[in-house]
Amino acid sequence: MVKKSLSKIYMVLIFLFLYLPIAVLIVLSFNNSISRVHWGGFTLDWYRELFQSETIMSAFYTTLSITLISALVSTIIGTMAAIGISAMRKKGKAIMLGATNIPLLNADIVTGISLMLLFVRFTNLGMSTVLLAHITFNIPYVILNVMPKLNGLPQHTYEAALDLGATPAYAFYKIVWPDILPGVFSGFLMAMTMSLDDFSITYFTKGAGINTLSTMIYTQLRKGILPEMYALSTILFLIALLLLLLINYRSLEHPARHRKERK
Amino acid sequence: MAANLIELKNISKSYDGTLILDDLNLTIKENEFLTLLGPSGCGKTTTLRLIGGFETPDRGQILFGGEDISSLPPYERKLNTVFQKYALFTHMSIAENIAFGLKISKKSKAYIDDKIKYALKLVNLDGYEHRSIDSLSGGQQQRIAIARAIVNEPKVLLLDEPLGALDLKLRQDMQYELIRLKNELGITFIYVTHDQEEALTMSDTIAVMNQGYIQQIGSPEDIYNEPCNAFVADFIGESNIIDGVMVHDKLVSFLCIEHECVDTGFGNNQPVDVVIRPEDLEIVAPCDGFMEGDITSVIFKGVHYEIEVLAHGYEWLIHTTQYFEQGSHVGLRVIPFNIQIMHKPESSDEKAVVLDE
Amino acid sequence: MSKRKRRLFAGPYMVWIIGFTVLPILMILYYAFTNADGSFTLSYLAGIGDPVHLKALLLSLRLAVECTVICLILSYPLAMILHGLNIKKQSFVVFIFVLPMWMNFMLRILAWQMLLANNGIINHLLNLLGLHSVRILNTPTAVVFGMVYDFLPFMILPIYNSMIRIRKDVIEAAKDLGANDRIVFFKIIVPMTMSGVISGITMVFVPALTSFVVSDLLGGGKVLLIGNVIEQSFMQGSEWNLGSGLSIVLMIFVIASMAFMNSHSKETEGTAVW
Numbered sequence: 001m002v003k004k005s006l007s008k009i010y011m012v013l014i015f016l017f018l019y020l021p022i023a024v025l026i027v028l029s030f031n032n033s034i035s036r037v038h039w040g041g042f043t044l045d046w047y048r049e050l051f052q053s054e055t056i057m058s059a060f061y062t063t064l065s066i067t068l069i070s071a072l073v074s075t076i077i078g079t080m081a082a083i084g085i086s087a088m089r090k091k092g093k094a095i096m097l098g099a100t101n102i103p104l105l106n107a108d109i110v111t112g113i114s115l116m117l118l119f120v121r122f123t124n125l126g127m128s129t130v131l132l133a134h135i136t137f138n139i140p141y142v143i144l145n146v147m148p149k150l151n152g153l154p155q156h157t158y159e160a161a162l163d164l165g166a167t168p169a170y171a172f173y174k175i176v177w178p179d180i181l182p183g184v185f186s187g188f189l190m191a192m193t194m195s196l197d198d199f200s201i202t203y204f205t206k207g208a209g210i211n212t213l214s215t216m217i218y219t220q221l222r223k224g225i226l227p228e229m230y231a232l233s234t235i236l237f238l239i240a241l242l243l244l245l246l247i248n249y250r251s252l253e254h255p256a257r258h259r260k261e262r263k
Numbered sequence: 264m265a266a267n268l269i270e271l272k273n274i275s276k277s278y279d280g281t282l283i284l285d286d287l288n289l290t291i292k293e294n295e296f297l298t299l300l301g302p303s304g305c306g307k308t309t310t311l312r313l314i315g316g317f318e319t320p321d322r323g324q325i326l327f328g329g330e331d332i333s334s335l336p337p338y339e340r341k342l343n344t345v346f347q348k349y350a351l352f353t354h355m356s357i358a359e360n361i362a363f364g365l366k367i368s369k370k371s372k373a374y375i376d377d378k379i380k381y382a383l384k385l386v387n388l389d390g391y392e393h394r395s396i397d398s399l400s401g402g403q404q405q406r407i408a409i410a411r412a413i414v415n416e417p418k419v420l421l422l423d424e425p426l427g428a429l430d431l432k433l434r435q436d437m438q439y440e441l442i443r444l445k446n447e448l449g450i451t452f453i454y455v456t457h458d459q460e461e462a463l464t465m466s467d468t469i470a471v472m473n474q475g476y477i478q479q480i481g482s483p484e485d486i487y488n489e490p491c492n493a494f495v496a497d498f499i500g501e502s503n504i505i506d507g508v509m510v511h512d513k514l515v516s517f518l519c520i521e522h523e524c525v526d527t528g529f530g531n532n533q534p535v536d537v538v539i540r541p542e543d544l545e546i547v548a549p550c551d552g553f554m555e556g557d558i559t560s561v562i563f564k565g566v567h568y569e570i571e572v573l574a575h576g577y578e579w580l581i582h583t584t585q586y587f588e589q590g591s592h593v594g595l596r597v598i599p600f601n602i603q604i605m606h607k608p609e610s611s612d613e614k615a616v617v618l619d620e
Numbered sequence: 621m622s623k624r625k626r627r628l629f630a631g632p633y634m635v636w637i638i639g640f641t642v643l644p645i646l647m648i649l650y651y652a653f654t655n656a657d658g659s660f661t662l663s664y665l666a667g668i669g670d671p672v673h674l675k676a677l678l679l680s681l682r683l684a685v686e687c688t689v690i691c692l693i694l695s696y697p698l699a700m701i702l703h704g705l706n707i708k709k710q711s712f713v714v715f716i717f718v719l720p721m722w723m724n725f726m727l728r729i730l731a732w733q734m735l736l737a738n739n740g741i742i743n744h745l746l747n748l749l750g751l752h753s754v755r756i757l758n759t760p761t762a763v764v765f766g767m768v769y770d771f772l773p774f775m776i777l778p779i780y781n782s783m784i785r786i787r788k789d790v791i792e793a794a795k796d797l798g799a800n801d802r803i804v805f806f807k808i809i810v811p812m813t814m815s816g817v818i819s820g821i822t823m824v825f826v827p828a829l830t831s832f833v834v835s836d837l838l839g840g841g842k843v844l845l846i847g848n849v850i851e852q853s854f855m856q857g858s859e860w861n862l863g864s865g866l867s868i869v870l871m872i873f874v875i876a877s878m879a880f881m882n883s884h885s886k887e888t889e890g891t892a893v894w
């Protein structure tokens with residue numbers, strides 16, 4: 001009993017540790033005072049002003065487009081790559097997966113700098129270079145999410161479909177695609193999360209002209225954060241919460257099929 | 264007569280409000296090979312897990328050599344289990360797997376090495392000490408699981424469908440191996456299976472379970488020849504089971520025929536189940552049988568033909584070594600001794616499961 | 621589709637790897653090993669010998685080790701507790717730990733800055749309880765605190781994932797063979813979760829070693845990590861060659877630590893976070 005309540009307390013403490021700052025930010029977004037420490041009463045002003053602030057809105061749109069476009073492109077390239085890699089022989093597979101691990105395991109700062117060095121040599125830094133950088137570090141996440149699904153496919157069902165007269169494209173669409181779809185989807189989500197949360201790589205590859213939310217916060221750190229930022233983050237967080245709850249609820253109703261390969 | 268080793272007294276157990284075992288009583292003797300046989304969900308695995316200590320009973324007592332062990336954790340019980348999916352430690356070598364229990368009981372290194380050698384020899388895998396678990400086939404993994412259990416010299420070995428994952432040929436070989444092991448070790452085996460053939464081959468005693476009750480307990484011969492109700496008759500081997508009425512002692516009526524039998528004590532005009540084993544029905548000339556019918560199918564099964572005869576609105580199953588033409592008109596004969604009369608199941612549960620089959 | 625044709629699907633990705641993974645590394649190598657006039661030199665690599673740089677590197681290593689150890693100590697019991705809860709939907713656990721990432725991490729760190737400030741909420745509370753206030757802001761301790769906060773999920777999730785993969789009957793088998801809870805823990809659970817621990821350590825140690833934002837925010841400019849040195853050499857000065865040289869040194873440390881971790885794990889299959 002003691003052990004049980006101790007573990008409960010421990011869990012609560014960890015969750016407090018993870019979520020306390022978020023609670024603080026949400027509270028600040030309703031604080032009618034520029035001060036970070038004093039409560040000046042409840043207000044929705046920051047939410048109103050947020051939509052009037054051109055700098056914040058443009059950074060927001062930049063962030064949104066980079067997140068969505070890079071997640072989409074990396075999902076396409078990554079899914080195709082996973083299909084290709086799974087058809088490779090052992091050696092080719094090992095090389096490709098090794099190369100996939102480089103951006104995953106390498107330090108963000110080194111990845112950012114090396115990409116910057118490449119970009120400044122051939123082009124100007126801007127939105128497109130940030131996009132290229134984000135796609136580069138997102139593809140591995142997609143591959144990592146799709147590969148296990150491809151490996152977990154029951155053997156020979158694809159061949160069985162061909163044997164029954166399906167064209168390769170039809171067989172893929174009807175047999176392989178439904179099984180790897182959850183992987184593709186979680187790869188896309190993972191890519192979006194990573195892209196949205198990234199600072200280091202964006203920071204080095206963005207150039208002077210544009211800002212994402214992360215880089216804007218970084219420049220504001222010295223001057224002081226605009227309270228509108230708290231409002232925006234609160235909105236984004238609540239949307240994410242809603243979205244993820246929805247996804248979780250949906251997958252609760254359709255529990256993933258379990259497929260364990262036994263020798 | 265050997266002494267009682269394990270006694271289960273009035274055991275009840277339920278999960279999430281579902282009653283799995285209801286007032287179960289079971290006695291296991293020393294050196295017995297006892298099989299708990301039944302369909303999935305009958306409570307046989309729960310019974311085994313209660314004995315092994317992985318579950319505690321809601322009510323009742325488990326006695327081991329007269330001592331109550333109901334609340335002892337598994338690691339303090341003098342018995343070992345062979346799990347359905349082997350449950351080997353994949354991060355250890357075969358030798359380390361086998362040595363696991365011995366190291367915990369702080370045996371000397373020389374003793375442990377000796378035991379590993381001995382156990383591997385016993386399961387016909389000498390020289391496999393340093394192989395990895397992953398390199399073994401299913402049958403070999405099962406042998407290691409057995410070796411890992413028996414080196415601890417348990418008084419009782421619990422086996423939870425240990426052959427379920429193996430293919431037919433391997434399963435049959437392992438059945439003989441297990442009987443040999445049992446005889447060499449001279450310990451008690453409690454074996455759980457849903458495979459009636461496995462149970463008949465290996466056991467000294469079979470307990471047929473259904474819906475949390477023991478339906479019948481006895482030697483394989485008793486269970487096969489004298490099933491006490493239609494569920495047991497149907498579960499052990501194939502049977503023709505027909506609704507009948509006991510007219511009076513030694514006379515039963517079914518499908519509008521009256522036939523002599525040898526059973527007494529069912530009362531007069533009582534509804535009963537009439538069970539006739541397929542090998543006890545004889546195909547004869549139409550006029551020589553107690554009823555006539557037409558052969559609807561003939562299937563060659565190797566040792567015998569499986570023949571179906573439609574007579575009096577019932578598809579009779581017959582096993583015979585003689586060949587008959589499909590479509591021919593024949594008579595059926597059975598000697599009174601081979602007609603088994605059974606009480607109608609009392610609980611609706613028993614009935615329900617029969618319908619499921 | 622034949623296997624050969626299917627392999628072609630990896631084509632675009634191969635081009636991408638060459639263009640955006642291999643080529644950038646070559647670029648950084650080029651800068652690291654050449655002078656402003658393009659001739660070969662090792663002096664930028666040797667730049668790590670500069671006392672300031674060396675001190676930053678050593679501090680980074682120390683803080684990264686501290687952060688990793690703390691994450692491990694916090695995560696392992698938590699993973700066990702979570703595992704004990706028998707949550708049917710494992711994705712829900714992942715969800716809890718991934719969700720905070722959807723609020724910008726700099727803002728979250730900033731919130732900690734406010735909470736931990738000398739006149740911040742936590743000190744107010746401590747004073748109310750009659751306790752001494754904590755003054756950790758702008759010290760290496762605060763930086764470790766922030767890193768632990770940021771990287772904790774990357775330790776918990778792989779360990780949790782490897783833990784739920786242990787089959788229940790394996791634990792029962794160990795108990796059946798006489799193992800009490802302590803032996804089950806040390807002989808079965810710990811070795812069988814090693815792969816998760818290893819990937820957790822890698823996923824925390826490398827970013828901690830190379831981080832520069834957390835130290836900026838919580839170190840108040842007083843904690844100089846190797847990441848800060850590299851960042852400044854690119855963004856404040858324009859000593860690109862030196863920055864590249866130091867990056868190469870950093871990469872060597874990253875690769876070395878990963879090689880070390882890999883040599884200590886038998887399994888090659890990593891434990892994915894998601």
